[in-house]
Amino acid sequence: MHSEHRAFGRAELTIRILAFAGLSGAGKSTAIAQLVAAGAGTNYYVGDFLTREIEARGLVRSPDTERVLRARLREEQGMAVFAERAVAEIATKAAGLFFLDAICCPEERDCYRASFGDALSVIAMEASFETRAERLAIRPKRPLHADQLAARDALEIDRFRIGEVIAEADHRFVNEGTLEELEQALRSLHARIGG
Template structure:
């Protein structure tokens, strides 16, 4: 099976990329869901602080690629020709996926800070915030986990600076190429 990963700064468009893939019939494993599940199992409130703390705890206990390790059996179980992992946050996670899945392809989504801030303000999810300082903090936290190094390792880069329709068209085109559509 061919596995592709998506990496990007907060609110760069990873969720939209996953939705488009899913609608194209490609199964998606969301790494954040592993953390959300762990937060739920610990009986904690689903908020940004608890997601961050739980992810840190898992990494302290099992290593920086802890969340990726949890994903490997889930991906294998899909047994699909092409599958997508959404939410890679570090270069050690990229290394783990490259080790377990031959031909693993990393895609980075590039989206400027101001666009990401505007989109977060419009989205309002339970773990969201709307100030530039809060987004800067979140960016720093994620960069501290090795997101910068993961972004550098991308095999393919895709921009998300325009409309959602433009992004959707570009993502569909890319997925078609990866799937080997005629």
């Protein structure tokens, strides 16, 4: 376990970031929810920036709206736009362990790495398309149908290059099992690298 001291224009902070990466439905949010429920740290959902942008523009939230606006913001402001906003916001937080949901492209990972150095660990979660489609079809918040998931996968793999982030992650694990198996894997992960 290690942490990094960073000055963000005020007193030095000790911050540790476990940033999760993976395709939709791999279990990133579920994993983070379990870690937070266990008192391990604080959730930081990067997708909130997109939600606020949708609301500010008066758009109706849907998977298609999210996809189009996410791509537009990255085209207009650069691939690391969400990471840059997250870094600025995390810099205002007290010291602690943060679970970042999620890294979507190499530029975001590089932005976090430049800002947090060794205090950042990237955790890649993987699951088959079939498993992810089953999970997302019944997800209460922002469900996706298999065709929507396939389109999102194509965007994340081809345009955002999420595969590079997954392949180069500090830690990787496959999440095809039960919630209990996920909880055990997370306990082990947290014991090795957590706060």
